[in-house]
Amino acid sequence: MIKGLRTVVYPVDDLAAARDWYARTFETAPYFDEPFYVGFAIGGFELGMIPADKFKAAKAGSMVYWGVDDIEAETDRLVGLGATVHAAIEDVGEGIQTVELADPFGNLLCLILNPHFDPAAVR
Numbered sequence: 001m002i003k004g005l006r007t008v009v010y011p012v013d014d015l016a017a018a019r020d021w022y023a024r025t026f027e028t029a030p031y032f033d034e035p036f037y038v039g040f041a042i043g044g045f046e047l048g049m050i051p052a053d054k055f056k057a058a059k060a061g062s063m064v065y066w067g068v069d070d071i072e073a074e075t076d077r078l079v080g081l082g083a084t085v086h087a088a089i090e091d092v093g094e095g096i097q098t099v100e101l102a103d104p105f106g107n108l109l110c111l112i113l114n115p116h117f118d119p120a121a122v123r
Contacts, residue, residue: 007039007046008064011054012105018049021104024081043067052105063100065112071097074111083109 012018019038023029026047032039036054040047043066068074071089078101079085086108087100097113 009048010107011052012049013052015051018105063110065110068111071113075099
């Protein structure tokens with residue numbers, strides 16, 4: 001049985017720079033930090049990074065959305081940290097907003113403001 005999202009892994013050319021950038025972005029230190037993998041525990045999920053030369057799939061092949069409470073403020077904060085807007089904030093209906101940002105390493109970092117999502121319902 002598939003239980004839901006557990007880990008997102010981004011390939012990066014500079015693991016140390018990506019580790020530092022994501023530590024600032026999520027305002028937390030990684031719980032696992034090795035030359036072959038860096039892992040952060042974020043809201044019950046894992047954000048991982050691996051050296052791009054060890055990654056077999058194409059970069060930016062997936063879109064993963066991270067939940068936020070204030071999409072405009074968080075977009076501004078991440079742009080201030082060096083992300084760029086890939087697709088602007090969009091209202092996709094019923095009060096749900098999304099934005100696509102590109103991290104400095106070529107991966108999409110998408111945000112979602114979804115007032116209907118109940119994290120307590122996730123098992």
